[in-house]
Amino acid sequence: MAPIVAGKSSEAAVTDINGQLGSGLVHIRNPHLDLMSEDILYHFGLGTKTHDLPAMFSDVKFVCVGGSANRMKAFALFIHKELGYGSDQNNIADICAGTDRYCMFKAGPVLAISHGMGIPSISIMLHELIKLLHHANCRDVVIIRIGTSGGIGMRPGTVIITDTAVDAFFRPQFELTVLDKVVIRSTELDKELIQELLLCSQEISQFNTIVGHTMCTYDFYEGQGRLDGALCSFSSQDKFDYLMRACSAGVRNIEMESSVFAAMCRLCGLKAAVVCVTLLDRLQGDQINIPHDVLADYQLRPQILIAAFIKKHLGLNT
């Protein structure tokens, strides 16, 4: 079946949206929503009739997302303290406590949300988050994925700011089957935001940070060329050749959400970035065997960078 290449028409649409986005509002691209008298954000345990979403969220300016609920809670506590709101855990309650699908925490203008692992999980979360921001009349929101990844030829602990998310064929696109058609969407990210983040990381100067392509896969094991899954149908030479080809195509790290994240945020007019730390160099191995304290330190790096970025934007000292 011939894919629908959304590139051309969507690019044009994005230009239009950007013009329209002088208002800074989130752009919902679904005419059916206007016909609904109530919108239930089922996986958040929130809704337009049951919750006053503008009262709860209209001041949100930064949304940070990451796979693990514990990591996002830790980030919420960290940013709460960094913004001068104190370090009392009791001030950080899970807004999605009515459901165990995702966790959501708020610290002033910062919203921290977990998205689970993989494209389907983050995609569901993003549909509901983008609608939430729309219902709450949020303006000028920046959204950043703070995650972990496997590096290619990178020293573990390196922070990668994604310029473009690519698929397993190194193409800058995200493919989704809608009804029985394949829709292709661009995965380019905001260039200005990338440069701002890079500058921030140079200013804090605490760890190595680079800009590069991020490969987004549908699987952690075979899908990322690992030899240590329950199934493996290729040789170690095949794996090495593939990772070397990825590296030559500009891929510096591999994770599992960046493509749909970039595509959805772009289409809805949200300024978005992906910042992931590498936990290992995939040219050296497949198993993540770093000690717990080193893992904790690595996972903190994207958080430190994003906290500095947010504080800079809010005019607070870093």
Ligand SMILES: O=P(O)(O)O[C@H]1O[C@H](CO)[C@@H](O)[C@H]1O
């Ligand atoms: O660190 P997080 O945000 O969970 O992301 C990465 O880690 C998970 C795999 O361990 C995948 O979801 C991958 O994208």
Ligand SMILES: O=c1cc[nH]c(=O)[nH]1
């Ligand atoms: O190798 C890795 C490490 C973290 N997350 C991934 O998706 N891959």
